[in-house]
Amino acid sequence: MLNYLTLIFGCQLVGELVTRALAIPVPGPVLGMVILFLLLVYRGAIPEKLSTTADGLLGHLSLLFVPAGVGVMLHFPLLGDDWIAITVALVASTVLTIAITALMMAWLAKNAATPGGTGTGD
Numbered sequence: 783m784l785n786y787l788t789l790i791f792g793c794q795l796v797g798e799l800v801t802r803a804l805a806i807p808v809p810g811p812v813l814g815m816v817i818l819f820l821l822l823v824y825r826g827a828i829p830e831k832l833s834t835t836a837d838g839l840l841g842h843l844s845l846l847f848v849p850a851g852v853g854v855m856l857h858f859p860l861l862g863d864d865w866i867a868i869t870v871a872l873v874a875s876t877v878l879t880i881a882i883t884a885l886m887m888a889w890l891a892k893n894a895a896t897p898g899g900t901g902t903g904d
Contacts, residue, residue, distance in 0.1 A: 800813055
């Protein structure tokens, strides 16, 4: 388990180093996740112990939101100053996400119903 935890955090570290060194506008952990994904694609399978380790981390994911919640409450007066812009951004992004998800589901359902699974949708 410790080996796979080291692998996960090592990929995150490499992602962080690359994004800072190259000034890439992508969060380091996101690039680290892409690196881990590419390693797993190259390997061709997910090791059982890596899956167990990742499930353990996901099981305690809610604890990782505590610092973010504290940060929000710490800067609560700033939120009060820009509540209209924040509300508009939240509502717009939620509506956009729902719309894109619906369009993707309709497109995938249409392509899944196509005989032969050609993916052309004709």
